[in-house]
Amino acid sequence: MTAAHPHERPLGVAVLGYSFMGKAHSNAWRNVRAFFPDVPPVRQAVLVGRDAAQVAAAGAAYGWDETATDWRQVIERPDVDLVDVCLPGHLHAEVAQAALAAGKHVLLEKPLANDVAEAEALVEAARSARAHGVRSMVGFNYRRVPALELARDLVAQGRIGTVRQVRICYLQDWLTDESAPMTWRLRREQAGSGVIGDLASHAVDQLGFLTGDSVASVSATTRTFVPERTGPAGPEAVTVEDAAWATLQTHGGAVASLEVSRVAAGRKNGFQIEVYGSRGSVSFDLEHLNQLRVHDAPGGSTLTAGTTDVMVTEPGHPHLEAWWPTGHVLGWDHTFTNQAADLLRCLATGTDPRPSFEDGLAVQRVLAAMEQSAADGSRCVAVGADELAVSVPVTA
Amino acid sequence: MTAAHPHERPLGVAVLGYSFMGKAHSNAWRNVRAFFPDVPPVRQAVLVGRDAAQVAAAGAAYGWDETATDWRQVIERPDVDLVDVCLPGHLHAEVAQAALAAGKHVLLEKPLANDVAEAEALVEAARSARAHGVRSMVGFNYRRVPALELARDLVAQGRIGTVRQVRICYLQDWLTDESAPMTWRLRREQAGSGVIGDLASHAVDQLGFLTGDSVASVSATTRTFVPERTGPAGPEAVTVEDAAWATLQTHGGAVASLEVSRVAAGRKNGFQIEVYGSRGSVSFDLEHLNQLRVHDAPGGSTLTAGTTDVMVTEPGHPHLEAWWPTGHVLGWDHTFTNQAADLLRCLATGTDPRPSFEDGLAVQRVLAAMEQSAADGSRCVAVGADELAVSVPVTA
């Protein structure tokens, strides 16, 4: 097994999946070189999906050279160098392991897997592949929101002092109405979990990303407010949680609160993060993704101290050089383009991208601890020691 | 023991305490009739404090007829009908019981007491007094913020459907700096607790006020981020919590998250409340106390659905008729004037005011459960059944 890409031709990409995430990732591959001309040339080689007609239509619209229906064949193709997995979580482990074994770099949509065992297997596979120069990355795209990158930088530079309190919520409302129908996302056997895998995974990843800290223990609660919804065959039990709450204690001494919900009426994509340190704070809301709010009171006078609304669209802001002049805001999908650029740069320089599968496993362990605590009367649960963790330098 | 006030003279008020709360309550008594001319005449009879010179100066400034230093004498005075207790928590039980025993109506600043035993004794005293027409009230002044009263009304009318999720935080930052000095508020023997009694008490009271629901169980965590501060005699241990987190489950099936802190850099008086129901939501921030944000999407079309910023300054809004024209905003201290008016109306009509001592005890039990859970690894703790609770109709 060796990384296959001969650098004299463009890097061949295959995306597996063509719905929501497949569309977003396709958009990234189609546009990455227009904004980041320094990254290696890339070719949209093949889009893969189960339905031949639908994937063909999607492939044509999204700019792919070919489409296919058999992912096993695709990952063996010599002109495919990078496999980008946008499939449901229960397929992650099998597909990504196979792709890595075939010597392909892998970008895997978040969350890493549906459970810790699968996540551990993926980390094992990534470690083996890494030894042969085959790279892997988890697609926590919010690590490439410029405002959050700026927040991470400010925290790392000590601008807010020692982090003490972190408040994270991710609130949506698409399940508020009791008459919203049953979907596969509300069945545990398919979705793995409800808001925990879908939303809390982003929240836990950001906690690590922004603070550089890791979670030691968790107390959690979950709730399904609407226990039954109407499915194709009549009333059906909802077997995943609608909302979850957790208090996380970190190894570094901080405490984070976390609240995620799909029944928070009025919140569309309300991923809100506040980090409080010993000398200041930063806060963010995904519904206003071009802004970061910063409080770092000057020592001398408090008369003009306050919270500063920073419009994160300056050329010096993370990833912004690539885009538009000051004040011309980015949208949600640009985070995937930034992510693609960072991954391509790592491939070009032979470095391991972040978030790594180890990062994804760390998230998975916290999610598992949340479920365990919730099942045990919110008792504080230690997060499993991560024996597989290796020291991966930050490259983002 | 009988309620003493002969209605042919103004109701005589004594305020005990002349610092922060004493000033705020004095302001309420001085102004209540100017805005609520329908309430019974009231006389600022006597202001009580330990330091004769200081209380004399305060009394002159705040409009009191007399000042005194011995609260025991004052509560026996025949021209005093209402005793308004603005003393530290550890004095609440003794003073209020004595005043009630003397047949005086009592307004007692929040929280009701420093522990459940004292709170229970106070409820006993209030019940006995009530039988003789002697009234009692706890001073949770935020129940008289018009925007929160409007929120309560909307919830009660079903405008947001069944309440499912409540998010409450109360964030301040005056202890952020590690060099902030030791004060009595950071010693458990004097203050009883840290943020729990001071801030979480307001949060828990609002939960009950806004939803009409009560807390069944609690999982909590507390933390002292700065364990030692410089006192008059050098370094001294901080024996109360800087911050606390809790997940509360209600008898009605809702889940509330609660986060309170004195080290949230940049938040001055950030009491933020969000109530999510099955058909809408309301949200509030004390730093913008004239506004309520309401989401109650119309059934037909979602094209102009969103969150409505309601400026709660219309004549029809709670308590607003008394004040200024539309758009002329109220301040923090006006809530105490509203509270005084409501109390006086209850005295005039012979009804029991809310929040009652029973309401205060209910809060106290939740705070105690928070401390118990935090001490026991965040384990979910049932809130003690309130055997003393009596059905008290809402009059506010």
Add this chain to the structure above:
Amino acid sequence: MTAAHPHERPLGVAVLGYSFMGKAHSNAWRNVRAFFPDVPPVRQAVLVGRDAAQVAAAGAAYGWDETATDWRQVIERPDVDLVDVCLPGHLHAEVAQAALAAGKHVLLEKPLANDVAEAEALVEAARSARAHGVRSMVGFNYRRVPALELARDLVAQGRIGTVRQVRICYLQDWLTDESAPMTWRLRREQAGSGVIGDLASHAVDQLGFLTGDSVASVSATTRTFVPERTGPAGPEAVTVEDAAWATLQTHGGAVASLEVSRVAAGRKNGFQIEVYGSRGSVSFDLEHLNQLRVHDAPGGSTLTAGTTDVMVTEPGHPHLEAWWPTGHVLGWDHTFTNQAADLLRCLATGTDPRPSFEDGLAVQRVLAAMEQSAADGSRCVAVGADELAVSVPVTA
């Protein structure tokens, strides 16, 4: 004519008028000493109104010792030292001149008068009185909003550099509905003007207050959108403007835009001010009167530059020492209490308060120029030179 107040007794105040402004001023006199104990003792001597029964009721509620119906008698009373005129604009000149002639200090509600001639007469009267130690002040209460005082200080300190552009609007919506009935405020013979005297006067005064600059020329437009409304006797012509626009050029080289309206649906008391200088900017909205937004980008890096939301509730902020702890917000009426305190301090120290009648005349001249320009096709009109202006040092 000599200032009458013998300092061995409290300063006797008479307020003329007991409706909206009379209530607000009464509130200020009743409370000023509770918050500003250093100012001279003050006595609420007499409240004056035309309707004996109504003024008696108001006087009792608002804390006045006496009430009266004949203002001419009241201004001659030896126990009255200060006459506070809260009457409609067309009565200002006669009443204030008489009071000054009687040797009484005068506080006159804004605007100074209904036209320039009256305003000039008032300045003459104020100048004569000043020579005898009799003080006078116009009640532009928004000069005592702490956030605006902070803005003035920052501008004066050069924090935003040279002022170039000022944007001021004052938007209300109480006349939006065409079926809103006719009132005296919409008849030119009684009200003098529409939004110009009522709202633009505040805007023009703030322009001078915040920048220290004065208006050289004006281009303006006015409009009555609803030309007829239903009065007691049927349809009646509206003879004042619903809205006005102006572009003002200052002697200092700045340009200010001004827009005032009573038909701006959704704006309740939207007095918004933005001041842009060569190095930064400040902005304010009366609907959020405890906040100032400040932009003054640091030279070195723009990465965290932005607009800072300053909560103007710190002890060091203007007038805030008197009030509550950090984060406990003030309301609209507190500006009148601040104003009363500043006036009393001037009386105590024998200095002339600001805004002076000269300040009021300067505003009046600009308003007159607005009307003249609007009547002449928006042609740019020079503002009349203020021959009466005297140098009055700022004392506020």
Add this chain to the structure above:
Amino acid sequence: MTAAHPHERPLGVAVLGYSFMGKAHSNAWRNVRAFFPDVPPVRQAVLVGRDAAQVAAAGAAYGWDETATDWRQVIERPDVDLVDVCLPGHLHAEVAQAALAAGKHVLLEKPLANDVAEAEALVEAARSARAHGVRSMVGFNYRRVPALELARDLVAQGRIGTVRQVRICYLQDWLTDESAPMTWRLRREQAGSGVIGDLASHAVDQLGFLTGDSVASVSATTRTFVPERTGPAGPEAVTVEDAAWATLQTHGGAVASLEVSRVAAGRKNGFQIEVYGSRGSVSFDLEHLNQLRVHDAPGGSTLTAGTTDVMVTEPGHPHLEAWWPTGHVLGWDHTFTNQAADLLRCLATGTDPRPSFEDGLAVQRVLAAMEQSAADGSRCVAVGADELAVSVPVTA
């Protein structure tokens, strides 16, 4: 002259210009089919620029099949069906006329031209071409901001009643610093004007777009705050305006205020629009381009009336079906993709797109009137009757 495109092959596009606007338009052509699969197939045929090496690099990055340096040759190519002109304003007339004469559809960046004469010539050319099925459009991209499209729809549906007042400002701050260097944009002979052509053009276009009304007369003021800046050869006079103000009266009876500036410290791309009608209002800020604020108080009760923050990301919102799920926000560049889609649909159906060149001429006349009024003491100037205007049905 006949529209050349044989529908059996993709529509060939040529973009002229490869800097800021060329990049934005290239992005639109590269992506339009991925989001709007129903529009005709399109081919990025050729990118044109003066510098062969630079345009080659840009062409490769932006996805173009070819690049070229001679626009005259390109507009004659049979495989080019649409010429998209992203050149400076002084080249618009010549290039667009030539392209139309060659039978090519034309998309012309705003503003239409640098003066009215050129604009009139372009309208003539567009009318002639239109008779042969050759279409033309001006690139006022903000007409494709979904929130503004929603605003236009609400106004058109009468949701805010009769429009009375419109407030528009477009504030930037890149010239705030006096040491910002001289550029061609500050020389009248090259740029035509300063903020008037650059920013006021958008403002005037939106006024027409949102209200369906047209400007009858204008009073305006302009100012150059920094009259000299350092150029390559030392100090040089700035010959265009830094800021401009105007009051516009419409044929429909509304009044609009307009303020545009490049020296408004702290505003990055502050295009703010408020439309007030007899029954409600809408407001918008480009720095938060996914939101529209709507006030349309319900008739019955005012208790929950206010201003509703609408997140314009629902599938039913204009152009949103094409993009992402609810709450996943768009960025600035997506407006160009929407514009490209609308233009392509018009070409497919043989209808004339809006904004037409006539729309662009109407804007140009208002801008000319602004300059004339400013040069004549702000005197109100009638906007020239548009004899060339033809009735063009809205197709957007």
